[in-house]
Amino acid sequence: MHKTVRKVLRAVADYDPDYFDMYADAAEAMFARLYVERILRHASAAGIRQPATLLEAGCQAGRLVVPFARAGFRVTGIDTSGFALRRAREHAKAAGVDAAFIQGDLLAVLRRQPAPQFDVVVCAEVVYLSPQHRQMLEALAAAVRPGGLLCVSHRPKMYYLLEALRQYDVTSATDVLRRGEGPFRDSAYYNWQTPDELRALYRSLGLRCLAVHPIDRLAWLAQVDVKRLSEPQRAQWVQWELELPDDTAGDCARYLLIVAERPAESHA
Ligand SMILES: C[S@@+](CC[C@H](N)C(=O)[O-])C[C@H]1O[C@@H](n2cnc3c(N)ncnc32)[C@H](O)[C@@H]1O
Numbered sequence: 145m146h147k148t149v150r151k152v153l154r155a156v157a158d159y160d161p162d163y164f165d166m167y168a169d170a171a172e173a174m175f176a177r178l179y180v181e182r183i184l185r186h187a188s189a190a191g192i193r194q195p196a197t198l199l200e201a202g203c204q205a206g207r208l209v210v211p212f213a214r215a216g217f218r219v220t221g222i223d224t225s226g227f228a229l230r231r232a233r234e235h236a237k238a239a240g241v242d243a244a245f246i247q248g249d250l251l252a253v254l255r256r257q258p259a260p261q262f263d264v265v266v267c268a269e270v271v272y273l274s275p276q277h278r279q280m281l282e283a284l285a286a287a288v289r290p291g292g293l294l295c296v297s298h299r300p301k302m303y304y305l306l307e308a309l310r311q312y313d314v315t316s317a318t319d320v321l322r323r324g325e326g327p328f329r330d331s332a333y334y335n336w337q338t339p340d341e342l343r344a345l346y347r348s349l350g351l352r353c354l355a356v357h358p359i360d361r362l363a364w365l366a367q368v369d370v371k372r373l374s375e376p377q378r379a380q381w382v383q384w385e386l387e388l389p390d391d392t393a394g395d396c397a398r399y400l401l402i403v404a405e406r407p408a409e410s411h412a
Contacts, residue, residue, distance in 0.1 A: 176207045205231035
């Protein structure tokens with residue numbers, strides 16, 4: 145459907161049949177569990193107890209907002225898309241959980257907030273799409289209270305390297321190795337990092353990197369459509385992913401989740 149028609153339908157009828165609702169998609173909901181399980185374990189290890197506050201920046205339809213709210217966090221979701229937030233509100237209501245939502249660009253919203261205030265700040269599958277990723281990370285880090293956690297997913301360099309090689313596109317593969325951001329094949333802009341580059345990046349933000357977790361190794365590497373699995377098989381798959389040592393297949397995953405702590409004495 146044409147972009148303008150979709151925009152009008154969204155504004156007038158609150159309807160978009162082509163919208164990819166990550167909360168409602170079975171595969172995305174499964175991958176959400178990989179984020180949520182890991183972040184909950186780190187929060188618990190850091191002594192963060194409910195009702196703690198959690199910000200999700202770029203929350204779309206609430207794929208992570210709802211499970212974190214269900215786990216007892218007081219969740220705030222930010223997104224530029226009013227349509228996404230209406231979906232998120234509906235999903236939260238249907239799940240019987242409360243969450244607050246703010247529409248706007250995360251940089252603009254966070255610059256208006258009295259910082260730092262959140263026990264946990266999550267930003268999943270957002271920063272790799274933006275040339276302003278450095279400024280975004282600074283704003284996200286500043287929103288974490290001292291002793292709190294910043295959890296952000298990034299695209300590993302290996303992801304684009306292997307995606308290029310899968311297409312026999314050696315020129316793009318060479319570009320990926322040479323650069324850390326820019327166009328990739330037919331898409332306008334992405335950024336990508338190695339685990340070591342990410343650790344250095346978070347150090348430069350004054351944060352202590354606690355973990356670099358691969359998110360979705362098996363389905364992506366094996367090119368499996370997890371929607372074809374039954375729900376018990378998907379539950380088993382999540383356990384495999386969580387139990388595999390983090391260094392299995394290195395940074396060959398769709399995303400890398402960085403969990404970093406803002407030191408208690410930090411004034412970043
Ligand atoms: C791929 S979705 C990720 C959704 C969610 N984080 C999750 O993991 O389920 C990216 C979302 O980020 C939002 N987004 C992108 N850039 C943003 C920005 N600068 N400020 C706020 N939201 C943004 C988009 O509107 C979209 O809904």
